[in-house]
Amino acid sequence: MDNSTNFIAKLRNSGLRPTKQRLKICEVLFSGKNTFHFSINELSKIIIQKTNEKISLATIYNTVHAFLGKGYIKQIAVNSEQSYYDTNVSEHHHFYDEDKNQLIDIHDSEVEPVKINRKIPGKKIKSIELLVKLQNS
Amino acid sequence: MDNSTNFIAKLRNSGLRPTKQRLKICEVLFSGKNTFHFSINELSKIIIQKTNEKISLATIYNTVHAFLGKGYIKQIAVNSEQSYYDTNVSEHHHFYDEDKNQLIDIHDSEVEPVKINRKIPGKKIKSIELLVKLQNS
DNA sequence: TTCTAGATTATAACTATTCTAAAGTAATAA
DNA sequence: TTATTACTTTAGAATAGTTATAATCTAGAA
Numbered sequence: 001m002d003n004s005t006n007f008i009a010k011l012r013n014s015g016l017r018p019t020k021q022r023l024k025i026c027e028v029l030f031s032g033k034n035t036f037h038f039s040i041n042e043l044s045k046i047i048i049q050k051t052n053e054k055i056s057l058a059t060i061y062n063t064v065h066a067f068l069g070k071g072y073i074k075q076i077a078v079n080s081e082q083s084y085y086d087t088n089v090s091e092h093h094h095f096y097d098e099d100k101n102q103l104i105d106i107h108d109s110e111v112e113p114v115k116i117n118r119k120i121p122g123k124k125i126k127s128i129e130l131l132v133k134l135q136n137s
Numbered sequence: 138m139d140n141s142t143n144f145i146a147k148l149r150n151s152g153l154r155p156t157k158q159r160l161k162i163c164e165v166l167f168s169g170k171n172t173f174h175f176s177i178n179e180l181s182k183i184i185i186q187k188t189n190e191k192i193s194l195a196t197i198y199n200t201v202h203a204f205l206g207k208g209y210i211k212q213i214a215v216n217s218e219q220s221y222y223d224t225n226v227s228e229h230h231h232f233y234d235e236d237k238n239q240l241i242d243i244h245d246s247e248v249e250p251v252k253i254n255r256k257i258p259g260k261k262i263k264s265i266e267l268l269v270k271l272q273n274s
Numbered sequence: 275t276t277c278t279a280g281a282t283t284a285t286a287a288c289t290a291t292t293c294t295a296a297a298g299t300a301a302t303a304a
Numbered sequence: 305t306t307a308t309t310a311c312t313t314t315a316g317a318a319t320a321g322t323t324a325t326a327a328t329c330t331a332g333a334a
Contacts, residue, residue, distance in 0.1 A: 017331060019281060040321080056283050061322070075216075077268055080290080082321060083217040095257060110255040116269060118247040120232060124274035130267050131214055132253055137261035154300060156312060177290080193314050198291070217321080219290060 014070045021055050025063050029073065035088035037076065037103040040064065043085075076103065077129055093130035106132065151207045158192050162200050166210065172225035174213065174240040177201065180222075213240065214266055230267035243269065 007026040011018040028046055038046070040060055047055055064085060067073045076084045078096055084103060093111060095104040114128050144163040148155040165183055175183070177197055184192055201222060204210045213221045215233055221240060230248060232241040251265050 017280065019331075021282070057321095058284080058323085059282055062281080077214045077216055079212075079214055080217050080220040095260075097257070097260065098263070104257065106253065106255065110253060112249065112252050114251065114267060115249050116243065116247060118243065120234070120241065120271055122274060123232075123234065123271040126235070126270040126272045128267070128269050130251060130265070132265050133263040134257055134260040135263040137259060154311065156299075158313070194290095195292085195315080196313055199312080 016066055016070065021059050022063055022066075024051055024053070024055065025060070025067075027051075029067075029087050035086065035105075037084055037086050037094075039082050039084055041082070074127075076131075078103065078131065091128065093132070095132045095134050097134045099134075099136055106130070153203055153207065158196050159200055159203075161188055161190070161192065162197070162204075164188075166204075166224050172223065172242075174221055174223050174231075176219050176221055178219070211264075213268075215240065215268065228265065230269070232269045232271050234271045236271075236273055243267070 007023050007030070008018040010026070011022055016022060024047060025043075028043070028050055040057070043064070044055070044057060044060055047053070047060070064073070068075060068085070071089060073085050073087055074089045076086050076094060078084050078094075086103075088105065092108065093106040095106060096102070097104065111130070114130060116125070116128070144160050144167070145155040147163070148159055153159060161184060162180075165180070165187055177194070180201070181192070181194060181197055184190070184197070201210070205212060205222070208226060210222045210224055211226045213223050213231060215221045215231075223240075225242065229245065230243040232243060233239070234241065248267070251267060253262070253265070
């Protein structure tokens with residue numbers, strides 16, 4: 001059973017039709033051994049590099065939103081210029097290098113777990129994001 | 138010595154000309170006893186409410202950038218739809234209520250201090266932002 | 275094979291933000 | 305004061321990221 005078979009099942013199981021485009025995006029996002037961060041534009045370029053074919057921006061946006069909804073990827077709040085996404089959906093934190101415009105994972109062992117001693121009535125915590133902005137020293 | 142005198146001195150001391158618009162924005166941002174969060178659009182509306190006059194969006198953007206540069210306010214990374222700013226420049230963290238689109242301060246006593254046990258060569262930490270996203274429970 | 279709901283696409287539209295260049299104003303010096 | 309100059313404000317144009325639209329296409333079911 002190769003990767004593409006896996007992706008077909010993965011998509012079907014979560015109620016998404018395994019279209020050519022979605023499979024291609026799965027390949028790009030989930031075939032490598034490492035997780036990574038990307039913006040929509042970067043993803044578009046990676047797709048062209050790796051597959052020599054272009055997927056329309058609209059479809060990339062649609063697919064990224066669908067994958068977000070299914071929890072395949074997550075969004076990272078960095079700044080308001082563009083959205084960043086992460087193929088690592090486990091709870092973890094980030095350095096953001098403002099000069100290189102680059103996100104770097106912070107591993108659990110590198111930071112004390114964040115503990116919030118306050119509750120907001122009627123609300124539950126959806127996510128905890130820690131962003132450590134870096135500048136040249 | 139009233140507020141506006143203070144703001145004139147404040148602006149002059151940091152090398153910004155105390156123009157009518159900048160003074161007005163100072164009033165709106167720094168006269169109240171509480172700090173608060175705002176987007177550019179919200180600020181524009183508050184100015185109109187409080188002074189019955191409109192300041193052009195370009196000037197508001199300019200001024201907010203100038204004030205950011207001088208450290209009068211700080212920016213908060215919430216999402217990529219728009220920028221949020223905070224008149225409380227001390228290091229503290231936030232809840233973000235995604236349903237109400239509202240930021241809520243987390244006080245120091247409500248969270249353990251964040252400690253990062255990792256250094257990135259050639260970089261220094263510029264800021265540590267913790268954002269706790271909330272949803273209806 | 276046919277049908278249909280869902281998917282893809284190019285492109286238009288929209289929103290937040292930045293740029294431009296003309297007109298206005300604060301600070302300085304005479 | 306007045307004149308000069310550099311900085312500021314402004315409307316509106318331009319740009320970038322994202323979302324909406326509507327026509328075409330396709331996966332999956334009948």
